[in-house]
Amino acid sequence: MIDFALLGGAAFLAGLVDSVVGGGGLIQIPAIFSVLPKEVPATLLGTNKLASVFGTGSAAISYARRVPVAWSTAAPAAIAAFIASFAGAWTVSRVPADFVRGLLPFILVAVAIYTFRKKDFGSVHAPLHQGWREATLAMTLGSAIGFYDGFFGPGTGSFLLFLFVRFFGFDFLSASAAAKIVNVGSNLSALIWFGYSGHLIWQLGALLAVCQVGGSLVGTRLALKHGTGFVRKLFLVVVSVLIVKTAYAAFLS
Numbered sequence: 001m002i003d004f005a006l007l008g009g010a011a012f013l014a015g016l017v018d019s020v021v022g023g024g025g026l027i028q029i030p031a032i033f034s035v036l037p038k039e040v041p042a043t044l045l046g047t048n049k050l051a052s053v054f055g056t057g058s059a060a061i062s063y064a065r066r067v068p069v070a071w072s073t074a075a076p077a078a079i080a081a082f083i084a085s086f087a088g089a090w091t092v093s094r095v096p097a098d099f100v101r102g103l104l105p106f107i108l109v110a111v112a113i114y115t116f117r118k119k120d121f122g123s124v125h126a127p128l129h130q131g132w133r134e135a136t137l138a139m140t141l142g143s144a145i146g147f148y149d150g151f152f153g154p155g156t157g158s159f160l161l162f163l164f165v166r167f168f169g170f171d172f173l174s175a176s177a178a179a180k181i182v183n184v185g186s187n188l189s190a191l192i193w194f195g196y197s198g199h200l201i202w203q204l205g206a207l208l209a210v211c212q213v214g215g216s217l218v219g220t221r222l223a224l225k226h227g228t229g230f231v232r233k234l235f236l237v238v239v240s241v242l243i244v245k246t247a248y249a250a251f252l253s
Contacts, residue, residue: 003035004207011051011208015215019059020176020223020231022157022183023238024052026245028208043201046194050205053187055212056157060184062220063177070127073168074178077138078185081146085189088150100152105247108155111162112239115232121165122232128169137167142182149186150193155242157183161235172231176223 010031018024028051032044063069115121129137141163149156160182164175194200223231 004204007031007035007204008207008211011055011211012215012218015055015059015212016219016222017215017234017238018052018055018157018212019062019180019216019219021161021235021238022159022179023155023242024055024157024212025154026238026241028052028212032208039201040199042194042197042199046191046197046199047201047205047208049187049191049194050200050202051208051212053184053191054209055216056180056183056187058213059216059220060177060180062217063180063224066224067173067177069177069181070168070170070174072130073127073134073138073164074181075138076135077142077145077178078182080139080142080185081149081182082185082189084143084146085150085186086193088147088152089190089193090150091147092151100148101246101250104152104154105243105250108239108243108246111159112236112243114166115162115236115239122170122172122175123228125171125174126169128167134168141167142185145182146186146189149183150190154246155239156186158235158238158242161231172228172235173223176231 010027014024014026014028014031016024017027025048029045029048032048033041036044127134141160145156145160145163148159157179160179161172161175164170164178165172168175168178170178
């Protein structure tokens with residue numbers, strides 16, 4: 001009973017963080033692996049994806065009700081991410097992810113430095129593209145991040161947030177809304193893969209999903225209440241934690 005309470009609390013906190021800047025997997029995945037150490041890793045990842053789909057989906061709906069969503073960007077990116085996530089999951093079963101694991105901390109450091117140095121980064125919503133250029137760039141971004149999510153995964157939501165600000169001119173709040181929609185696509189694709197292969201604990205996944213939805217509702221409300229500045233600060237915190245975690249996993253574990 002205590003184990004389920006711990007997992008539920010971790011899922012709530014993961015949903016809260018993920019709904020604002022992504023990175024909820026930093027909390028939920030270590031928790032589920034520590035509580036169920038004898039379970040097959042793929043099954044734990046599949047169970048996590050079941051919860052993540054509902055948590056991210058809830059956040060996407062909440063944002064869509066309160067923030068004007070750039071559907072012309074988010075929709076093609078989400079479709080591309082859905083398709084590419086399958087390709088990433090297929091590839092990781094055949095190609096080791098060691099290269100990505102070693103490269104990731106350096107990419108995250110670059111993201112953090114860029115965001116920290118540009119004080120006005122993501123403070124103003126001024127979309128840079130429209131028409132075919134917008135759709136093409138959105139599908140390219142969605143494909144890249146979707147493939148990454150299926151192939152490796154850590155920091156997917158945070159990468160999406162950064163890329164929407166950097167390449168589309170969104171503010172952090174609008175970027176977070178678009179990122180949730182794309183992340184639903186990549187998570188759903190991975191969930192279908194895990195479900196098809198039988199790697200799911202449905203009852204546990206349902207419990208974690210309920211807790212994640214609760215956390216995502218709280219997180220979304222905080223983001224909408226405190227605005228872009230709050231999202232930017234939390235983004236830098238989560239990216240910093242990601243740097244430490246991925247560096248440890250790549251070079252010290």
